Amino acid sequence: MLTIGLCGFSYHTKQFYSFHDAVLSDYLFRLQTEGSCEVKVNQQSLTVEKGDLLLIKPGDHYELRIEEGQNSGDYYLFCQGQWIDQWWNRSEKPTMTRIELDEKLLSLWRHIIIEDRRPHLEQNRELMDYLLQALCVCLERAVNETSATYSRPYAVTKMMRYIEEHALSTFKIEEAATHAGLSVSRAVHLFKSSVGKTMIEYAQDIRLSAAVDQMKYTHMTLDQIAENCGFSGYPYFHKVFKKKFGVAPGSYRKNE
Incomplete structure (x- = not known):
């Protein structure tokens, strides 16, 4: 079974720092949809802008910074599970990739957020597993299709x-x-x-x-x-x- 630790949409208009002293215990998917922010993954500092997808694995160190004057909107999801491990290891997952902000992908992400908000007894775990797997495969295709080594x-x-x-x-x-x-x-x-x-x-x-x-x-x-x-x-x-x-x-x- 797959586990979703935290997922949602966040929008910041004020200065914000999120420092994780410990390494991540879950996979983190984060898609910037508005504005920009600064992140540090391990020792790599990145400026994240609209359309940038972050894929970060357990064991990585992650920091998020939104400076004064920056606005930032993003979809985020923390998850773990054996299927996610297998999916992650079957192809290269760059830390950051610029992808198309496809409405179908965003709609799928929103569907997961809404399902996760349901009371525990109302949640359908089978549906959540399939939704999360679908999101992973869609993200993987988006990353592959925008890669410089893709076939077209x-x-x-x-x-x-x-x-x-x-x-x-x-x-x-x-x-x-x-x-x-x-x-x-x-x-x-x-x-x-x-x-x-x-x-x-x-x-x-x-x-x-x-x-x-x-x-x-x-x-x-x-x-x-x-x-x-x-x-x-x-x-x-x-x-x-x-x-x-x-x-x-x-x-x-x-x-x-």
Whole structure:
């Protein structure tokens, strides 16, 4: 079973010092969402700014300082358990990484905070374990995707995530480029060279996958599925589907 020692959101507008004379006994996850602060991990002094994620293990010395004139907002979580030990040891965990402040990740963190606030008898320990494991895996992916040694530029990953989120609705290449902070021409070239397909092709793969699932598991008409999966109409859906699978959508559905 996993144990959460302390978790929450803190916001400081005044000078604040938190010195830990003893080494940490738990893992500490801390994500700066507003302002800045100063921390010392072991003998390393760090200026922590918006988007910086701290991952600190048991046995490390940790100090937090918020100086006069600094504002600081952060999500924090202290935890321990055998699963966390295994998760920590399976890949390198840098002390500090700049990650994207993704609302889905923050929502997961808030869910854990709310669950932890419930009266002890009202808490669902199984749910808390799964939520914490999900947070760990999400943090690990965020760290890996922003690493300089990752297999593709982070700007491309940002465009992929944007497309994955918006593929079933109308989205424009310009919007994905803006999301990654790139010009359209640079975004188009970088995406194709890194992923091996265009943004539209990547979006179509997602749409077709969603369409196949809906053909298998719903009773919606093919016209409804085409609209629901982001195609401009059934004729275009028919054309793209047949090119991908070699058969028309109707025939594919009958044979499933």
